[in-house]
Amino acid sequence: MLTLRKNLYRILETSTGKRRGISLIFNSVLLSIITLNALAIVLHTVPDYNRRYERLFYDFELFSVGFFTIEYLVRLWVCVENERYHHWFWGRLRYIVSTRAIIDLLAIFPFYFTLFATDLAVVRILRLFRIFRLFRISKYSHAFRVIAAVINDKKEELILVLTFVVFMLIIVSSVMYYVEHPIQPDKFSSIPATMWWGASAMTTVGYGDVYPVSPLGQLIGGLSAMMGIMLFALPTSILVSGFSEHMRTRKGSPRQRCPHCGAEI
Amino acid sequence: MLTLRKNLYRILETSTGKRRGISLIFNSVLLSIITLNALAIVLHTVPDYNRRYERLFYDFELFSVGFFTIEYLVRLWVCVENERYHHWFWGRLRYIVSTRAIIDLLAIFPFYFTLFATDLAVVRILRLFRIFRLFRISKYSHAFRVIAAVINDKKEELILVLTFVVFMLIIVSSVMYYVEHPIQPDKFSSIPATMWWGASAMTTVGYGDVYPVSPLGQLIGGLSAMMGIMLFALPTSILVSGFSEHMRTRKGSPRQRCPHCGAEI
Amino acid sequence: MLTLRKNLYRILETSTGKRRGISLIFNSVLLSIITLNALAIVLHTVPDYNRRYERLFYDFELFSVGFFTIEYLVRLWVCVENERYHHWFWGRLRYIVSTRAIIDLLAIFPFYFTLFATDLAVVRILRLFRIFRLFRISKYSHAFRVIAAVINDKKEELILVLTFVVFMLIIVSSVMYYVEHPIQPDKFSSIPATMWWGASAMTTVGYGDVYPVSPLGQLIGGLSAMMGIMLFALPTSILVSGFSEHMRTRKGSPRQRCPHCGAEI
């Protein structure tokens, strides 16, 4: 019994030791099923495809949920092999509340819930949860891990700068509301509603559904866009510098040599 | 008497010495009230909330103005403890005209003014002044201080570059006016009106309410956007480099020292 | 015979040796014809010009195809002078399937095909192939080669980052679809259709044909644009750093040497 659990653990989680070959195959299969799920979730919403391949989509959904359910239960069974989740009960509980296991669960549990749901609105929301299956790719994607590491590295600066961005968004939208509300009461109906304009202007998206028409409003609008460009450059440059630092470290940059003693730093 | 004033000064302003604990509590309470005010100002404009919680909004307004008024008067009383405002009369006068005290005053005085104002237009403008309560957060926000320091540091370059941006905006809008006015006299009605298009094009917002339709106008429009991207990159990069310099200095630059020989690089 | 082939090869391909002068003249003529072709392709689509100069466009097309066909055949004949395509048959076959020769062929073959095509839709698609004549400029453009080199240099990082961009586009569009589809079923008709909005929002283009109207949708829309700005900064900075590295290398980095002691810094 113990040997089977250990073997399964090695296949599912560590990808080391004698079972490395099988582990690679399993991971490839899993990744393929997740990718096919992503494709199914996206194409399922196209009325044409949905009508024509309804049966196929349903069968694939059943197969996927079945596969992911078994996978979830097996992972839960073998997780105690990991030192972090060693205890047969508390360890498994700790595994269940780990971010990864929650994402895994959210990817399957809505399906079982829809079987009993009768309210259409609830069913629709539960469908949204299928997007969590997409997030499962993140575990296998190098890109995802790099970005996550960079964000984690620069957390402090990013929060500082984004706080300021939000603050300026509120200020700009409040001023714009008082200037444009009397002229366009339906478009700049309230400060929260004006923040939609503010976000659209400061990110320079400019959909064109709301825009100031008074000269003062247009002056503020122009300044908001200029300010937006400069403000968003701050989190952007933090992310970029974090990313390039990450890349440099990974490559073992030859530039990191002390010019005084010649030793590598 | 003197001891009370000194104590209050320490609690309100310096956050040092024996009264540090009380000072922290007071600052937290103040920051909470300001944040709640921000929320009230924003939500107050949503017709639904305004109708339902009119009483609550009004009571909170009364409480806030009362609190801020007392706070303002106490700060005015204790400010003479600060060496900069030492004189009992001239010191207080100098405190009153300091940026901070003016913001504090602008956050409360409009309320008293509205009690006597009968003109609705005036009342509306006075309401706008409540936004100054938002600016009071800036004193407590680290992010705000960092940005202010960076802008101050790079003032000279920023002014130089923004002058050029404004100059190019005038040139581009003037040329566009002469090209598009004969074709779209209502949209490109004057050079100041065309500057709204110019700001929208050069910041690449592009709301779509005004755009050139003649081939020559479209050529100028395309070039304006390209020029805008390149021009706005200048103040942006100045801000970004100022910000990263600030961040590096604050961290004490641990990278700029060789770990082997200790020499600075 | 061999001498003629060798001479032609030198003129067409290497631009070295005694035939350098003729080679330069030939290349200039070829570049002029390609540039004129580009102009013809672009202006040909303007109804006015097309009507007025139909005969001229047609004659120039005949001349161009004739010239390019002879050039293609001559290049095919002389390519065996190159060591890579030495064998009289297999060498020529390898030359035919090289990227350059395929572009050259795609620039002429559609013309011959249109002579036999009766279906108008096919003729239209074949016309599109004339754009490949534009790509022939790339061989002579320094700019094109620099960018290609930079992209090749940074391939790995660019793929990593663009993978993440595509992934986030799918996530953002999926979430937006589930939020906005019930309200605007015609605009957010499916996830692939919503990806058009997603691309427009994340690149901050914002045409204004599709935009969220629900508060939740607008919140996601605002965050998407902010995320887009930050995400697209990553491939951009990779390209920029690759480009500046390339430029620095090409200039032989005169800054990286101390003028006093001669040591590299």
Added chain:
Amino acid sequence: MLTLRKNLYRILETSTGKRRGISLIFNSVLLSIITLNALAIVLHTVPDYNRRYERLFYDFELFSVGFFTIEYLVRLWVCVENERYHHWFWGRLRYIVSTRAIIDLLAIFPFYFTLFATDLAVVRILRLFRIFRLFRISKYSHAFRVIAAVINDKKEELILVLTFVVFMLIIVSSVMYYVEHPIQPDKFSSIPATMWWGASAMTTVGYGDVYPVSPLGQLIGGLSAMMGIMLFALPTSILVSGFSEHMRTRKGSPRQRCPHCGAEI
């Protein structure tokens, strides 16, 4: 006679020697008149102001043209004091064809021309020439000179990159034309017309007057915007790096010290 000419030359051009004080005053007066002209040109186009202050605008125009004409003639008379324009005839001719003198002339000559012009269309174009008066500010603006120096410094790279941008704009627009023309023949009417869309998409302005509607067109549209962001980052970064190099040189950067011998570079 010579002394007067020399004195005037010093006042108008060199701002050195004994006449420095008068020179500063004259330059201030000139700059004020130019600035007022800029204001007049801009406000003149606002129907309201034009109607109300028509007389004032006209009088100021007369005064400005008179002042600039005298200034132009005096500069032409004294220019021979400069070694570059030493010869009494050929020197003055060389001065007349210098960029600066041409701008000065273009700022006044259209006024005299309008006196004889009867065609309204010609008058309108001649009015456009008044914008050249704005360009006269450039001589006194530090910002303008810095940007000009940076552009001149990076000329080569900028041309290389902008060539590629134009090339990609043609390719993208050509492909889009063939894809969208059959569906929206009025909006994507020709390749030159489609280039307006292309410029709007690649600079991420996105006015929303033209946008692709077919799935293939939207895919190309999304990719164009992504490509645009990355491509425009190249000239932008060249300009930014040129600007920061310029700023660093001016400040006498302390970082330019050789780590081997310690000498400044």
